[in-house]
Amino acid sequence: MRVLLADDEAIVRAGVRSILTTQPGIEVVAEAADGREAVELARRHRPDVALLDIRMPEMDGLTAAAELRSTNPGTAVIVLTTFGEDKYIERALDEGVAGFLLKASDPRDLISGVRAVAAGGACLSPLVARRLMTELRRAPSPRAELSGARTALLTQREQEVLGMLGAGLSNGEIAARLHLVEGTIKAHVSAILNQLGVRNRVQAAIIAYEAGLVKTTDLA
Template sequence: MIRVLVADDETIVRAGVRAILTTEPGIEVVAEAADGREAVELARRHRPDVALLDIRMPELDGLAAAGELRTTNPDTAVIVLTTFGEDRYIERALDQGVAGFLLKASDPRDLISGVHAVAAGGACLSPLVARRLMTELRRAPSPRSAASGERVAVLSGREREVLGMLGAGLSNAEIARRMHLVEGTIKAYVSAILHRLGVRNRVQAAIVAYEAGLVNDA
């Protein structure tokens, strides 16, 4: 059973997220918080596997809460719930160890699959968030772009191709279909890519892909 904490200052949002998650037999919502400080305290008490945090909350925002959870609850994976106007926070969130980004308007199936993914040690990145991030990076390239280009140079051509699709928000299954390979092979590629880039999860790998200009090839 995957134990989940939901934190959002809007009661109706918390109720909606809970309603979606409780349709999945393998997921249990163990706590709800109305602000970031309460989320941190409840996480200490309940030790959830996954924390779903809104970015904008009183007392302590979602990103600051994620940073505290990294220290107090290192085994709790964090998914940030965003809106279109908040994807500018992604790089800051990565520094706080966030494992996933989902839009509040995402398909309920994406929320459920995202919780399963991060609970299993993976990551999730909404394709819509990925596209917006790619647009922003094209408009204002990060000073790390050159360094990211050097990092991906150690990858094989096939690995760079997989990384580009990963950066575009495609799942392992979707990448496998595009490359006419089995999903297990793609999973092995992704694991090798994360190791060779020295990143913790798919979201961080996606940022490297954007900065290195690989997403254009996806």
């Protein structure tokens, strides 16, 4: 899979590149120091995944994500965040971002996240999930009632799966907790996304938080 990396800090780009390029099948095809350059390089290289820092000069990562959605719909975007940037998550969802990872994440989370979104899925770091849950508890979304009504249409098992999905657990981790095969969880997730009318797991996770389905014990 082909990856574009955009961050205004050269040392961050170098660190992420060194992690990704040790993995078979992952190639960093371009690097950018700002969002505008990232959009131009994406048009040229057509990457499968773009890793974008939120705060960059010229054009921030979320504006770049919006540009990529219209010009490179085949490129999935992962936003690299730091603690204290939770306020950007809702806007990022509107821009079609497929994942959120902390710059301080375990390298394994970065690798699995890139592979997940390249395969059409999404990724949500458990640490980001915990922060998001805290923020939503502090300032409940006005959409909470609507989200509750939407999830009420799901089966009890689907609500259980959605709650764990919202906590940032992978299909395999959910399957292990529920003592089911991973294929069954994948089918549940597909049904959940379809029922909720959302594009990916991250958008479903937000609804799970708003509906109060995420349990603290499920957060890593």
